[in-house]
Structure formats: C-alpha cells, structure tokens
Amino acid sequence: MQQEEINKRIDQAVQGDRSALEEVLAEIQDMVFNLSLRMLGTIADAQDATQEILIKVMTSISTFRKESKFQTWVYRIAVNYLMDVRSSMFAQHPLDFDFYANDLRASYVPDEEEALTGCTREEAARELKLSCTNVMLQCLKPQDRCIYILGTMFHIDSRSAAEILNMTPEAYRQRLSRARKRMAAFLSEYCGAVSNGFCQCDKRIPYAVMTHRLQPQNLEYSRMKTLDKRILNEFCNHMEQIEEIMDSFDQLPAFRCTLDAKRLLKELVESDLMKKVQNTKEAA
Numbered sequence: 431m432q433q434e435e436i437n438k439r440i441d442q443a444v445q446g447d448r449s450a451l452e453e454v455l456a457e458i459q460d461m462v463f464n465l466s467l468r469m470l471g472t473i474a475d476a477q478d479a480t481q482e483i484l485i486k487v488m489t490s491i492s493t494f495r496k497e498s499k500f501q502t503w504v505y506r507i508a509v510n511y512l513m514d515v516r517s518s519m520f521a522q523h524p525l526d527f528d529f530y531a532n533d534l535r536a537s538y539v540p541d542e543e544e545a546l547t548g549c550t551r552e553e554a555a556r557e558l559k560l561s562c563t564n565v566m567l568q569c570l571k572p573q574d575r576c577i578y579i580l581g582t583m584f585h586i587d588s589r590s591a592a593e594i595l596n597m598t599p600e601a602y603r604q605r606l607s608r609a610r611k612r613m614a615a616f617l618s619e620y621c622g623a624v625s626n627g628f629c630q631c632d633k634r635i636p637y638a639v640m641t642h643r644l645q646p647q648n649l650e651y652s653r654m655k656t657l658d659k660r661i662l663n664e665f666c667n668h669m670e671q672i673e674e675i676m677d678s679f680d681q682l683p684a685f686r687c688t689l690d691a692k693r694l695l696k697e698l699v700e701s702d703l704m705k706k707v708q709n710t711k712e713a714a
Contacts (some may be wrong), residue, residue: 431457436500444492448700454491455484458504460657463687465508470581472678473650475518480687483508496592505586505594513572520568527569527616534620534629537637546624546635548647553630558638559623562631566616570609577602578609648694 431439436457442450457613467476486507494503515521546554567575576595580586581602588599588606595602620627638644 432446432648433499437496440491440494445554449486450492457508458485458501459488459687460684461501462504464684465505465579465584466512467685468564468573468583469568469572470515470518471520471564473519473654475515475520479512479518480514483511486511488649489702493705497559500589502594505580509576509594514574520565521586525565525568528610529618530566530569531620537629537634539636544556546639546646549649549652551632553636553639553649553652554635554644554646556645557649557651561643566613568614574605574609577605578613581606582610651685657684657686 436454439450439454439457441456442570459480463476463480466479467473470476470479475571492499506629549557567579570578571593577591580591580594582586586594588603591606592602597605618625618627619657620629621631622628635644639646649700
C-alpha cells in the first residue's frame with residue numbers, strides 16, 4: 431500500500447471506520463512480527479509482542495501527524511516497546527557472546543537417530559540454523575541489537591534509523607559498524623555454516639533434542655509461512671558462502687505473522703479499546 435493510500439486509510443480509521451483500521455493494521459503486522467522475532471528471539475514472545483504493539487498503534491493512531499512515513503512512526507512505537515520488554519525468555523535469561531560460545535563448545539553428545547522421529551536430519555538442521563540465528567542476535571545488547579537488525583535485516587537508511595532510535599545518523603552508522611564487526615567475528619570463529627567455525631548444525635542436533643531446544647515433531651520455523659518462499663532457499667544457500675558472512679543475516683527469511691491475523695484484527699477493532707479511541711476523538 432502506497433503512503434498516500436495509507437494516509438487515507440488512517441484518516442478513515444481515525445473517523446471510526448473499522449474496516450480501514452483493520453487494513454492499516456494488516457499492512458504492518460508482518461513487519462512488526464519479524465522485528466519482534468529478531469529482537470526477542472522466540473516465536474512465542476514475538477507473538478505476544480506483536481499483539482501489544484498493534485494495540486499501541488491502534489490506540490495512538492490519531493496522534494500520527496504525517497510528518498514522517500507511517501512505517502517510521504510504527505517502527506518507533508515497536509522499537510520503544512521491544513527494547514523495554516522484561517517478560518521475554520531472553521530478557522529474563524540474558525545471553526552474551528562468551529556464554530553462547532561456551533554453550534556451542536559443550537553441545538556435542540552421541541548421535542541417536544531415533545531422536546529425529548518426525549522429521550529428516552536435513553529438516554532438523556535447517557530448523558536449528560534459523561533458530562540459532564535469532565538466538566545469536568540476543569548476544570547483542572538491546573539497542574545494539576536493534577541497530578543491527580534495522581541496518582542489516584530491514585535495510586533502513588541511516589537517517590530513518592537514527593530518527594527511529596533518537597540518535598544522529600553518524601552515531602547510528604558507527605554503532606552499526608561495531609555491531610556488524612562483533613557479529614562477524616563471532617560467526618567466523620564459531621559458525622561452520624558461514625565460515626570455518628567448528629559448530630555444525632547437523633552435529634548439534636542430538637544436543638538440541640536432549641536439551642529440548644529442538645522438538646523434531648514440532649519444527650516451529652519450518653511450519654511458518656514465509657513472505658516469499660524464494661527468500662528461505664536463498665538464505666539457506668547463502669549460508670554456505672564463506673566470503674559473504676554478514677549476508678547470512680541479510681538473507682534471513684521474513685515470516686508471515688503467526689497469529690490468526692484476521693481474527694486478532696477483528697477482535698482489536700471491535701474491542702473496548704477501539705471504543706475509547708473513538709470516544710476520545712469525539713470529545714476532542
């Protein structure tokens with residue numbers, strides 16, 4: 431949807447058009463979900479965050495002044511929420527690169543083929559690759575993680591990203607460069623999928639199953655729909671190219687929001703929150 435059309439729908443939503451509000455929320459839900467997934471590291475936490483962020487957008491949409499792109503305004507709301515989340519798994523059990531490196535070193539146990547009941551070894555390795563990438567992001571501090579995600583995965587220009595994060599473009603570029611270098615150094619040493627690192631996804635499968643990090647009969651990432659199936663194949667193929675280490679994140683697939691979007695949006699626009707938004711507008 432073009433910016434002009436979005437602005438038109440926003441005006442209609444503010445005037446009480448529930449169908450227009452549903453269209454606006456549907457336009458941003460996948461973007462919000464993917465940002466939440468990268469920032470929080472688990473699908474369940476991303477689902478919860480997506481719902482909360484959509485509610486925040488809905489209840490404050492009348493304050494959007496069209497001084498910036500709607501997407502930029504939404505990013506700011508989402509980022510402010512995600513950097514302050516305290517209930518997610520990794521907020522309660524934070525990671526850093528040293529801890530994750532030690533975990534990778536200890537992740538080899540005797541292989542047991544029967545542990546893979548429900549999927550093939552290739553499917554399990556792909557699941558680990560997708561999961562590990564999001565978990566690895568959690569080793570960065572929240573703001574550095576956000577900077578890295580916006581710049582490397584969402585390709586947001588430095589001016590817009592700086593506006594979202596309330597910093598100068600120069601400061602944003604410097605911190606993005608540092609985050610990319612730190613991530614590249616870790617990948618080079620430990621990740622066998624993109625470099626000569628010792629950790630190999632298929633060899634880590636038994637440990638992942640034993641520690642319940644991988645459930646062969648419930649491959650969450652593989653079950654999700656991608657926005658473009660070609661992206662998933664490009665990502666998995668690109669992970670094998672050693673000379674393009676950082677592009678392993680650049681090509682990470684974008685997923686469709688896992689929530690029952692139509693039902694969720696219908697519930698949101700018909701909720702008491704929507705009535706309060708309309709009452710506030712009428713009172714003004």
